[in-house]
Amino acid sequence: MAKDVLDIKAESAVMDTDKMWIIMGPQHPFSHGLWTLKIQVDGEIVKDAEPIVGYLHRGWEKEAEARSYPKIIPMADRLCYAASMTYTHLFCMTVEKALDIDVPEKAKYIRIVADEICRIQSHLMWLAAVGTDLGNFTVFLWCMREREFFMDLNVRLCGARMTTNYPRIGGVRNDTTELFDRDVMRCVERFEKVLMDDIVTLIDDSSVFVSRMKGVGYLTREQTVNLGITGPAMRGAGVDFDIRRDDPYDNYDKIDFDVPVMTQGDSYSRYQVRIEEMLQSCKIIRQAVQKVKALGKNAPYRLKVPSNVPAGRSTVRLEDPRGESLMYLISDGTDKPYRLKVRSPIFTNVSAAKPLVQGCRIADVPVVMAMIDMCLGETDR
Amino acid sequence: MVMEFLKKYPYDENIPRRTLWIMKPFVVVSKLFVKAVIHRDVAILYPYEDLWMPDNYRGRPGLRFEKCISCGICVRMCPTSCIELVEVLDDAGNTVKRPQINLGRCAFCGYCAEYCPVDAMTVTPEKELAEYTREDLIYGPRRLACDKINKNMEVHLEETLMSDIKNGNSERRVNAFMTDRPILDSSKCISCKKCEKVCPVKAIKMIEHGVNAKGRPILWPEINKDICVCCHNCVDDCPKSALHMDEVL
Known part of the structure; x- marks a missing residue:
């Protein structure tokens, strides 16, 4: 009897199995957006991976060259649906640097509030996606429910939910509306409680979900730096760098907050960094709203800026919810940019697909790739 | 500063093996269940009722x-x-x-x-x-x-001039329609009257400034700065780029 059964362990050492390429995407439940991940598998183990992006290329950078500066702001909204506020903010900061103007204090603080609302909303969108990737639909529904409150704050602030079109070159579109500060405080207070008591409990107290994330998708600190990964994915691997703190733009240097850094470098640490970042964003929002309130109602919030930008180059970077996004503007003295380059954090982060999923099992690929929070609008541009 | 979440759930190499972990989500979900039983439905029956919209909602x-x-x-x-x-x-x-x-x-x-x-x-x-x-x-x-x-x-363009902030007059709000006005470079003007035709508020009048070499009258536009709304039409349509907008900053 025993002779008939093959000794699998001994056999597999000498048996040469064929490697197979599996194509996940562009229409695949795990790929959040239109992108393809080709993985090479040996049995169940992933040996190689190759991301393919470009299905959503719209010629954004070329289109921007044919538009006057204010007209690019609604386009920058559409770079990423979850991070519309930060991309508009980034574009406005780039043009402001080219114009060499200083934005009023109030506008800076309102932009911080708007950015952090955007960050929380983007991270919630990511958490919802992770929930479905791990098979927990309750997490998805509850994150979407919480996200609605922040969407409502966006409507209160500027009248639109997603494509906000709010920052302007030289300030913001409108002053904070009546009772906005009260709404923000209530919303943030409620969110902190719900996130800690409900949503996180569902994930962190359950060994099923933790074991899916813990110990998979390891990246070392050196690998992270060499691959150019930025954002929460980088901080989860022990690189202590946040542009908000280390190269502050607007008034982030006047605000007290912590940057969560984990040293383990697996999927779970990236998850933890993002959850903690949401709670830190709540702290930032509280302080910034108080600062806006202290500046008074009549403080200026928008500067009148010249329509022609003097010839030159300017580069500005900003801490996007997903990482470090950068815009590089070459202006030629007219009211249209000569060249506008966007550095999208995800385009670089997705190139880490191979070291991330190497050695994982096929079932782990969705959750490992979900930890870099794909957004294809900004990647393909 | 305390990191609330990382303090409560520190990274532990061992995966939690709580015996009652399976009950915890039930407890959390049951809160919502009780809420939904006592109160009304969470969902909004869309065609029959509508979400509350703030006053500044940006529709069509x-x-x-x-x-x-x-x-x-x-x-x-x-x-x-x-x-x-x-x-x-x-x-x-x-x-x-x-x-x-x-x-x-x-x-x-x-x-x-x-x-x-x-x-x-x-x-x-x-x-x-x-x-x-x-x-x-x-x-x-x-x-x-x-x-x-x-x-x-009604979204108003309420901008502050950089010069106003320097002078300590930061509460004044202006916009381009109030301050910016077109300016004529008369050496380039060819008296084509195009600006007069495109002006929507009839702020431009052609005024005669003598006669040219061929004996035709030289007409230069004169802009009534009180009526002008800074619409750029005259600047854009000028065939010789004789007009340019004077931006007050």
Whole structure:
């Protein structure tokens, strides 16, 4: 009897199995957006991976060259649906640097509030996606429910939910509306409680979900730096760098907050960094709203800026919810940019697909790739 | 500063093996269950009831027909070029030009309302815009009218001048329509009268400044700076670029 059964362990050492390429995407439940991940598998183990992006290329950078500066702001909204506020903010900061103007204090603080609302909303969108990737639909529904409150704050602030079109070159579109500060405080207070008591409990107290994330998708600190990964994915691997703190733009240097850094470098640490970042964003929002309130109602919030930008180059970077996004503007003295380059954090982060999923099992690929929070609008541009 | 989450759930190499972990989600979910039993449904029965919308909600663009001066700033500022000026009959029977919007292309950015010098364009709270054909999505000037426009929907361009902040006069609000005016470089002017024709508010008058070598009168535009709304039409249409906008900063 025993002779008939093959000794699998001994056999597999000498048996040469064929490697197979599996194509996940562009229409695949795990790929959040239109992108393809080709993985090479040996049995169940992933040996190689190759991301393919470009299905959503719209010629954004070329289109921007044919538009006057204010007209690019609604386009920058559409770079990423979850991070519309930060991309508009980034574009406005780039043009402001080219114009060499200083934005009023109030506008800076309102932009911080708007950015952090955007960050929380983007991270919630990511958490919802992770929930479905791990098979927990309750997490998805509850994150979407919480996200609605922040969407409502966006409507209160500027009248639109997603494509906000709010920052302007030289300030913001409108002053904070009546009772906005009260709404923000209530919303943030409620969110902190719900996130800690409900949503996180569902994930962190359950060994099923933790074991899916813990110990998979390891990246070392050196690998992270060499691959150019930025954002929460980088901080989860022990690189202590946040542009908000280390190269502050607007008034982030006047605000007290912590940057969560984990040293383990697996999927779970990236998850933890993002959850903690949401709670830190709540702290930032509280302080910034108080600062806006202290500046008074009549403080200026928008500067009148010249329509022609003097010839030159300017580069500005900003801490996007997903990482470090950068815009590089070459202006030629007219009211249209000569060249506008966007550095999208995800385009670089997705190139880490191979070291991330190497050695994982096929079932782990969705959750490992979900930890870099794909957004294809900004990647393909 | 304390990191609330990382303190409560520190990274532990061992995966938690709590015996009662399976009950915890049930407890959390049961809170919502009790809430839903006692209170009403969480979902909104959409066609029968509607979400509450704030006053400044940015829906489709609207137009106040009688306020419009057909300056074309909305056409110039529209990022998707979905606005064009069309000729319609006004209440008195005269042919006038008014914006027509293709909502199939509209990005709902609100620029037309923001940059309108006379607040004729506004945003409206209307959001149910589904139609059966693409042609139905083209809203003519009369169809753009909306009676739900409230005061908060008039987005005003309230800008502060950099010079005002330097002088400590930071509470003053201006916009380009109040401050910027076109300036003539008379050496380039060829007296073509084009600027006079395109001016929507008739702020430009051609004034005679002597006779040229061929015996024809030299006409230079004179701009009435009180009426001008800084619509850039004369600057854009000048064939010799004799006019340029003087931006007050």
